[in-house]
Amino acid sequence: MKELRRVLCVLMMSIITNTILTTSATEMGNEIPLSxxxxxxxxxxxxxxxxxxxxxxxxxxxxxxxxxxxxxxxxxxxxxxxxxxxxGKLRLKTPLAYNHYQQGKLISHEYSDAFPYDLFPHPQVFSDTANKLTVVGCDDSASASASSDASYSTYSRHGCHAYCSNLHELINGSCSGNGCCQVSIPNGMTIFNPRLDSDYNHSLYNTSNTYGYAFIAEEGTYTFNSIDLFNHTAFVNKIHNHVRVVTEWFVRQHESCNKVLTNKSTYVCQNNTHCIDFQAGLFTGYRCSCLPGYRGNPYLSPGCTDIDECAGVDNPCSHTCTNIPGSYKCSCPKRHKGNGLKNGTGCTSDSSQVFSRLALGFGASFGSIIVLLVGSWLY
Structure with missing residues (x-):
């Protein structure tokens, strides 16, 4: 009988353990759908x-x-x-344009990817805050313009010139103009079709540098090295494998949040979200974002869901944590003070309350004794 009880106990513990593990695994793997x-x-x-x-x-x-x-x-x-x-940000492999020179003559104008690199069919623009127009060469200049379809004309052009006055003065990691230059790109740019030129077709510099390059690079993804000027194949592979360009996605309705909110039939933000205006050059639109304390896909019904900050051991409270919609509340036990935050004052014993309670008790006891003595005396 004892053996049977032991077996049943082990079996029940196994079932309970498996249930807990299965439930935990399900909850941990229950990611909020974004598609x-x-x-x-x-x-x-x-x-x-x-x-x-x-x-x-x-x-x-x-x-x-x-x-x-x-x-x-x-x-x-x-x-x-x-x-x-x-x-609203996408990272793509960056396009690369380059000219090939020999004996002071332009031999070819080529691309490592499709040109023009046109984003206009998509509701995107090149990020003017995250990217730089980059030119690498010893006698090369390039410019990029903000342009789109026929309804918009070119309204801004940015460019820079890379030169090599002295090959011994090239500084690795620097793009200040000597062998490499970088400038910001125009705001609202949707097409990259750079005009790449050379003043003297590389005839005034070391003949081993026969290429000039232009590309858009996300800041921090390209680091200049003097070797880039003299090994064309390695340089193209370096750009293709490591350099990225950032584009900005938005809801392109040519309307601001205030205007689109007046016509909810075209408004795409879901529940527990807010609308953020987006302006890039001549393009106007908006993005959706979850409210603070919520997570999920703000574009996908039913919208963003409340984050339970109190769930798990990583909750921000040192003692009692109460989840509320979009936020949480930390509280301390009785006769404790503080904000209850692990990264704050936490909860500490309130000695003043203990002292006041002791004083009150002592006062009451002492008062009772005095009353008895006075009463006895009067009697």
Whole structure:
């Protein structure tokens, strides 16, 4: 009988343990969906949240696409997407334009990717705050202009000139003009089709430098090295594998938040979100963002869900944590004071309350004794 009880006890403990582990694993793996039901949420190493799943092609066609790679389907295998943020930023492989010179003559004008690199079919612009127009060479200049379809004319042009007055003065890591230069790009730029020129067709400098390059680079993804001037194949591979360009995505309705909120039929932000105006050059639109204390996809119904800050051991309170919509509340036990935050004052014993209680008790006892003595005396 004892043996049977022991077996039943072990069996029940096993069932309870498995249930707890299964429940925990389910809760831990229960990620908030960012894609529409039935739509793939990833392509290889890239997460694809809604509404960024339009005009994209997840390529599985060749052995080199293992893992699969994500491209804009309008120009297959060219505009490769490396990262998508629900906050509206995309990182792509950067396009590279270059001129080839020999004996003071322009031999060819080539591209490592499709040109013009046009974002206008998509509701995106090149980020003027995250990117720099970069020119690498010894006698090369390039400019980029903000332009779009026929309804908008070119209204801004930025450019810079890279030179090599002395090859011994080239500074690795510096893009101040000697061998490499960088400038900001125009605000609202949707097309990259750089005008790459050379004043003397490389005839005044070391003949081993026969190429001039222009590309847009996210700040921090390209570091100049003097070797880049003399090894064309290695340089093209370096740009292709390591340099990225950032684009800004937005809801392109040519209306601000105040105006679009008056017509909810076209408003795409869901519950527990707020609207953020977006202005880039001549483009006007907006983005959606979860309210503080909420998470999820602000574009996908039913919207953002409340974050339970009190769940788990990482809750911010030192003692009692109470979750409330969009926030939380920390509280201390009785006869304790403080804000209850782990990173704040926490909860400490309130000695003043203890002293006041002792004083009150002593006072009451002493008063009772006095009353008895006075009463006895009067009697």
């Amino acid at each position: 529409k039901p039935g739509c793939p949420s990833r392509c290889g190493n890239v997460s694809v949240p809604y509404p960024f799943d339009y005009n994209l092609n997840c390529s599985h066609t060749t052995i080199t696409n293992n893992p699969p790679r994500l491209f804009f389907s309008t120009i297959p295998t060219i505009l490769e997407v490396m990262d998508i943020s629900i906050k």
